Amino acid sequence: MSGIGGLTLTIGLPLIAALVLAALSAYERRTGTATGPGFFQRNGLAIGLYLVVAVGFWAFFIILLPQLAMVDMSFRPKLPPAQMGGPKDLYTLENYRYFLFGSTTSTAEWNWIHIKAFFLTIGVSVVITAFNFVICYPLAFHMAQSATLARLRLLLLLLIIPYWVNEILRAFAFRVLLSSGGIINQLLMGSGLTSEPFDFLAADIGLYMGLSYAYLLMMIFPLYNAIESLDRNQIEAARDLGAPWWHIHAFIVMPHSKPGIASGCTLVFMLTAGALAAPLVLGGPRTLWFTPIVYDRFYQAFNWPQGAAYALILLVTCIVFVLVVLRAFRLSLGEITR
C-alpha cells in the first residue's frame, strides 16, 4: 500500500504543482494582473506546444522524477525485493539516524567516521573552491581585459583541450604522475632534493590536485564572462584617480564580477563536493571522502535506501550552504545566471 502511496506522491506532487501554477496564471490573466500577449500568442501554437512538452518532459522525467524517487527511497527500510511494497515497507527515518548515530548495535555515541568524512568533504570543497578562484581570477582577467584576440584563442584552446580527456583517465594520469615511482618523484630524487620518494597520494596532495583541476573550467568561464563585460574605461578611470592595482581589483573589477564569481564558485563547490572519480582514484588510504561512502552504500552494502539518504544529506547541505553564502554576499539566485 505504501509503495503505491510513494508512487502517487512522487508523480502526483509535481503534477499538482504544475496544475496550481497553470491555474494561477489563468487567474492572473482573468483578473488583469498579467498583461501582454499570452504565451501561445507570442510563440505560436506549434513552438509553444513544443516548449511546454519539451521543458515539461525535461523538468519532470529527467530532473524531478529521479530526485523524488530518491527522496522516497531514502525514507524506506532496506528490504529484500520480495517484501517491497509489503507490510514492512513503511516510511522510516532509520537511514538518516544511521548517518548520525551509526548501527544500532554500535557502542559509539555518534557515527564519527561518516560525520567526519562529511564535514571534511564540505570543508575541503570550500578550500578547493577558494583555491580555484585564486588560480582562475588572474587568468580570467588577463583573458577578458588584456589579451590580444590571438592570445585569447590560444589560451581557450589550451584550457579546453585537456578536458577532452575523460575525468577518470585524468585522475589516473595524476596518480601515475605522483606515484612513488612516478616522474615527479624521479625528478625530485634525481635532483637530490629528497632521498626517498615522497608519498603524494598518502598526503592527499594528489586528491587536492585532482579535485582542483577537475572543475577549473567551471570557474574560468563564468569569471571570464563577468570580467569581459566590464567597461575598460572603468579600470582606467580608477587608475587615473590614483588607485593602485589591488584596489582596482578589489573595489572595481570584483564587485562588477560578483555574479560571475558567485556562479563559478557555486559550480565548483557543488561539483567538488559531489565528485567521485578523483576521491576514488586519488584518495589517500587514511582519507575518507563522503562521495565514496555514498557509493559504497549503494554498491558494497547494497543498501540503496541508505545511499539515497546519504546522497540527499550531501545535496541539501550543499544547497543550503550555497544559499547562505549567496545571501551573505547579497546576491540573488537570478543574478548568478546573468
Next chain:
Amino acid sequence: MAAAVELEGVNVTFGDFVAVRQANLTIEPGEFFSFLGPSGCGKTTLLRTISGFIEPTHGSVRIGGQDMKGIGPNRRPTALIFQNLALFPMMSVAENIGYGLRVRGVPRHERDEKVKNLLIQVALTEHGHKRVAELSGGQKQRVAIARALAVEPKVLLLDEPLSALDLKLRQHMRTELRAIQKKVGITFIYITHDQGEALTMSDRIAVMNAGVIEQVGDGRAVYAEPRTPFVAAFVGENNQIRGRITQVADGFATLETPLGLLKGRNPVGLGVGEEALLFVRPEALRLGHDGQASGSGFEAETLDVAYEGSVTHVTLRVRTGQKITATLGAGSALPAPGEMLCLGFAPQDGLLLKRPERA
C-alpha cells in the same frame, strides 16, 4: 611659473601607424586649451599620452615642469574625464566622487566634508546617496567632473565628454564647464571634433589633422587667420577655389582660376606661378557685386535657397560645376532658384594658401 603641460617632439606610433607626429606645445596654467580635429586625427592619443596611459615613442611630456617619463597615470597630477564618463555603477554618487580620495587614504570625515563641498559646487547636493543610474545625462556629467576635481589635479583632461548629450544640454554644459574652469582656475585640456565647442569655450585651440598639430591659436586666429588649407576648411564653413598665382603685391595676390582672376590676401607669401587655394567664407560673399571696383567676382547659378530667419543659406553652382555657399544677412534680397547671379567679395576677405601636393 612652470607651464602646465609641455610637449616636446612627441611622437606616438602604433606599429607602422603614426598617431601623433612631432607635437610641440606649451599649455599655460589656468588655460582652457582645446584639441580640435576630425576623428582619427590623434587628439585622443595625445590626451592619453598626457594622462599617462600611453608612453610617447619619442619626445617628452612635462607637467608642471616635471618630466613624466615612467610615471603612471595613477601618479600624475592629471585627472581624465572619459567620453563615456566611466562612472562606477556599483557606487553611489558620493562614493564615486570620493573614490580618488579613498585610494589616497584620506580619512573618512575629511573625505565626506570634501565630497559635500564638491556636491554643492556641481549642484548635486540632494543626489549624493543616489546610484549613478538614477541620474540624468547632465547630472552624470557633473558627477564625472566632481570626481575628477576631488583629487585636485593640476590639469583636467576631458575627452569629448559632451558628445553623448543632446544639443540643448550640450550648449548648456559648455557654459557650465567654462564657469567651473574659471572658478577652480586649473588647466583644462579639452578634446573635441566640434568646432562650436572649441570656439566657445577655449582660450586657445590646437587644430589637428592626421597626427599633426596644424595650427595653435585663439578662436579668432584659427577662424579668421588659418595657416593651412586644412584649418581653413575644417574650422567653420569655407568655399575653396583652385588656381595659380599670377601677380603678387603688398600682401595681396591674384589667382588665375577657371572663374577668372580672383584677388585675395597672401599671408604665407606665395610666389608667382605657385599652385594655390583661395578660401572665401560664405558670409563674405556678396550678391550682385560687380566685382571690378572693389574686389573679385564671378558668375553663379542659384540652386537652393534655405531661409533660416536671421540668415539665409544660398547654394550656387559656378561654371566648373563646383558648388559654392553664400550666407546672406537678414535684410538681403533673396535670389530665386535658377537665377544667374554675380558673386563678389572684397580682397581682404579672400585668403590664399598653398595647395597641398596630394590634394
